[in-house]
Amino acid sequence: MQRLKAKLLRQSSEWDSWYAGLEGERRVGRELERLSSLGWRALHGIEKSNGGDIDHLLIGPGGVFSINTKNHRGASVWVGDSMAKVNGGPPRPYAAASLAEADFVRRVLGRYCPFQVPVEPVLVFVGIASLNRAATQ
Numbered sequence: 001m002q003r004l005k006a007k008l009l010r011q012s013s014e015w016d017s018w019y020a021g022l023e024g025e026r027r028v029g030r031e032l033e034r035l036s037s038l039g040w041r042a043l044h045g046i047e048k049s050n051g052g053d054i055d056h057l058l059i060g061p062g063g064v065f066s067i068n069t070k071n072h073r074g075a076s077v078w079v080g081d082s083m084a085k086v087n088g089g090p091p092r093p094y095a096a097a098s099l100a101e102a103d104f105v106r107r108v109l110g111r112y113c114p115f116q117v118p119v120e121p122v123l124v125f126v127g128i129a130s131l132n133r134a135a136t137q
Helices: 002-008 014-033 094-112
Strands: 041-047 053-060 063-071 076-079 084-086 119-126 130-133
Touching: 014 041, 014 053, 014 063, 014 119, 053 094, 063 094, 094 119
Parallel strands: 063 119, 076 130
Antiparallel strands: 041 053, 053 063, 076 084
16 A cells, blocks of 8 residues: 555655565576576575575576675666765665675585585676776776
8 A cells, every 4th residue: 555655646665666676686587597508506585584685596507606686777886895876875785785695605505515615796786877886896
């Protein structure tokens, strides 16, 4: 009902952000599934004990990748070592969150593997107009 009311009043709601995120995750998920014929396996929406989730986990010949998806349609995005800015707004800890998710996956896999499994963090922006990154990335 809240979403319907907001739509009728042409106001944004937290549901819009949630649906946009879901749309971005589905789009990335479809692209990752295309890699299955090349020996890759994609897992989606992996729940964490803290209530959050890992958007995608990609496992294959090139290693293990923890993928964090952000959908910012038409936005200009700047990414630094630990923060990102969308349309010049306040810093958001997207890169740091991606590193933390990869670390989480590494620790979980370490409980079940007799060797350390390297996990690379990946931050994917969907629908953006431009992407600028710090030279250290």
